[in-house]
Amino acid sequence: SEAFERAHDLAWRAVQKGPKDDPALMFLLARAQARAGRPQDALVMIRRVAERGVATEALTHPDLERTRALAAWPDLERLVAAANTGAAATTAAAATPAAAAPPQAPRAAGSEPAG
16 A cells, blocks of 8 residues: 555664664555565565564464564564573563672761772
8 A cells, every 4th residue: 555655765864864773664665565575585584683682573463464474474483482581581680680789888977988
């Protein structure tokens, strides 16, 4: 439809003008590509995001139904699943050291920091 083509054009412009290789914009473009009847292009864009290890909703998002129907999807599905799992593990691992760090001792009132 014309509305989906317009959405695709706007998403493509956002990818071009936004931060380089921004995964959120790349995923937005993939969704727009799929809705505009370009599921193969969406597959390529989803692969680029997954190869960076970024979690997405590609496995379940309704905009990507046509893309998930492609013969090449099962290979990409494994990569997306790994990125989703890796992103969760990375996020959890990154939060653990900060949560486990002991609190700093308070300075005495009126004392100056060393330096």
